[in-house]
Amino acid sequence: MKKHLSLLFLFLLTAVVGLSAKTIDTKDLTVTAPDTWIAESSDVGYPISSLVTMSNASETEMLVIGVYEVDVDLQSFLQQQVVEGSNNFFTNASYVGEIRDEKLGDAPAKAVEFQTDVLGVPHRGTAYAAQASVGTCFTFYAYKTGTTPTSKSVLSTLRFKDNVAVENKSLADRLSDFSKLIASNPLKIGDNLLQTKFDVNNTAKSILYEYKLTDTVADDATAEYMQSYMEENILNAFSDDFNSSDLVQEAARAGYTFRYRGVDQNGRQIYNVKLTPTDYAPLLR
Numbered sequence: 001m002k003k004h005l006s007l008l009f010l011f012l013l014t015a016v017v018g019l020s021a022k023t024i025d026t027k028d029l030t031v032t033a034p035d036t037w038i039a040e041s042s043d044v045g046y047p048i049s050s051l052v053t054m055s056n057a058s059e060t061e062m063l064v065i066g067v068y069e070v071d072v073d074l075q076s077f078l079q080q081q082v083v084e085g086s087n088n089f090f091t092n093a094s095y096v097g098e099i100r101d102e103k104l105g106d107a108p109a110k111a112v113e114f115q116t117d118v119l120g121v122p123h124r125g126t127a128y129a130a131q132a133s134v135g136t137c138f139t140f141y142a143y144k145t146g147t148t149p150t151s152k153s154v155l156s157t158l159r160f161k162d163n164v165a166v167e168n169k170s171l172a173d174r175l176s177d178f179s180k181l182i183a184s185n186p187l188k189i190g191d192n193l194l195q196t197k198f199d200v201n202n203t204a205k206s207i208l209y210e211y212k213l214t215d216t217v218a219d220d221a222t223a224e225y226m227q228s229y230m231e232e233n234i235l236n237a238f239s240d241d242f243n244s245s246d247l248v249q250e251a252a253r254a255g256y257t258f259r260y261r262g263v264d265q266n267g268r269q270i271y272n273v274k275l276t277p278t279d280y281a282p283l284l285r
Contacts, residue, residue: 026050027165028067028132031105032157034150046177049134049166056150061143062118063151065158067132069166070178073244074110074129075099077136082112082127086188089140090114090127104130104139105158118142126152134166171250172202178247192216197261205256210263218264223271226262230271234260235283238275242283252280 023032024041028050033039039054050067078099085091095115102111109130116123125142137160141151169177182198189195189211197210216222230237238258241248252258258275 024052024054026052026067026161027163028134028161029065029105029137030157030159030161031065031154033063033154037154047135047181049132049163054154060147061141061149061151063139063141063154065137065139067137067160068135069174070135070181071131071246072129072136074131074136076244077129077138078110078112078127081129081138082114082140090116092116094122102128104128104137105155105160107131107137107158107160109137114140115145116142121145125149128155130160132160133162171247171254172200174247175200175202175207175251186212205254206259207251207256208259208261210261212263212265212267213270214265216264216270217266218268218270222264223269226271227273230260230262230273234273234275235279238280239283242280252277253284 022035023030024039026041029052031052033054034056036057037054038057039052042051042053044051047068047070048066049069050065052063052065054063055061081087082090082093083096083099085093090096093114093116095113097113099110099112102109104111107130109128111126111128113124113126116125122145123142124145125140127140128138130137130139139155139158141149141155143149143151179198179200182195187195192213192215194212194214195209196212197208199208199210200206218226237260242252255277257277258280260271260273260275261269262271263269
């Protein structure tokens, strides 16, 4: 669900205060930093499985490593979070480069360079997205312009671990977790589009996506057009979700029915389309 993932993932950046440590060891990863660095591992809760924050002693450099229990398309995720500025840290970036293939520790990743102000001070840095055992790792470092960064050498020590407890969560539990996440944090998909629901009924094996067009007040003609358009294009829309999300693929292979519902800014329904296992069967081959 490449468009789902804006959330995923807002980092709350504060000055890092914690214990001086050489190695951080969480349930998802290990990473080693210089003895002089300040490092902290936080237990934030779903959807964040692990969160590690670091800074050097002079506070001219920061490093954030987050592992999320959500699978996303890495290229699309960086495009949304960094290039398009959905993540607040990058909203006012003065420069964002091209997304490229890279390594994050020992894992294949996507990366993009950026320039932005941190508390009014110009910083440069690199953001990464990589696959972790439980979902997605989103990492970035930022250093004060004109200084020499150490974060890249720190990231070379990053190693991901198998998080068996999370990996063994049932499909029903993981779908329910994601449903709660969307309910409490609607996802901004575009300038005028929010995903407001990912309602799951595990007993009936059904999932409802609801989207709100925040700049539209629909009349009868608009609703009729949108219903017809979605009926004709729903399989293509679902194909994007299916190909970019392991969670959606698992639900489809388990025989879930998917419903897409759209409302205008006043909550008026403008389309409601259902996709059954028979409808999406060609994607499972």
